[in-house]
Amino acid sequence: QLQVVESGGGLVQAGGSLRLSCTASGSPSGTYAMAWFRQAPRKNGEGVSCITWNGGNTAYIDSVKGRFTISRDNAKSTLHLQMNSLQPEDTAIYYCAADERPGYGLSPRVYNYWGQGTQVTVSS
Numbered sequence: 001q002l003q004v005v006e007s008g009g010g011l012v013q014a015g016g017s018l019r020l021s022c023t024a025s026g027s028p029s030g031t032y033a034m035a036w037f038r039q040a041p042r043k044n045g046e047g048v049s050c051i052t053w054n055g056g057n058t059a060y061i062d063s064v065k066g067r068f069t070i071s072r073d074n075a076k077s078t079l080h081l082q083m084n085s086l087q088p089e090d091t092a093i094y095y096c097a098a099d100e101r102p103g104y105g106l107s108p109r110v111y112n113y114w115g116q117g118t119q120v121t122v123s124s
Contacts (some may be wrong), residue, residue: 002026002113006096008081009118016086016122022079022096022115033103033110034079036070038092038120047106048094049081059106063089086122093117 008020024032035050049060049070058070069082079096097111104110 002032002098002100004096004098004113004115006094006115006118009094009120011121011123012086014087014122014124017082017084018086018120020081020083020094020096020118020120022081022098024077024079024096024098024113027100029100031100031102032077033099033101033105034072035097035106035111036079036081037095037097037108038090039095040092043092045095045108047108050104050106050110051079052104053102057104059104061106083120086120088122088124090120091122092120094120 002024003026006022031053036048039045051058051070055072067085071080095117096115098113099111
């Protein structure tokens with residue numbers, strides 16, 4: 001079982017930056033698959049970015065490429081999403097997802113454990 005907690009959301013002006021963080025704990029595997037998802041009002045949720053367990057490979061949804069960067073810390077247990085050049089279209093609740101398997105992908109089916117979400121609001 002994993003416990004997933006994310007933080008770092010807030011209110012920023014367009015063009016600003018935020019850094020989201022997420023910690024997954026409760027398993028000694030050290031090979032967690034981790035990703036960021038988001039859901040805006042009246043829209044389907046979407047995978048934003050994911051990263052392999054060792055940080056060697058990453059993927060991003062087209063709308064955030066060049067602006068967002070996903071990374072893992074040296075302990076391989078904390079996930080970050082550096083969000084630059086934020087736009088109002090990025091406004092959503094951002095969820096951190098994790099799984100004990102060393103998986104990879106932007107499908108929610110890859111992940112069995114989810115954080116509570118952190119609100120990101122970008123004003124124009």
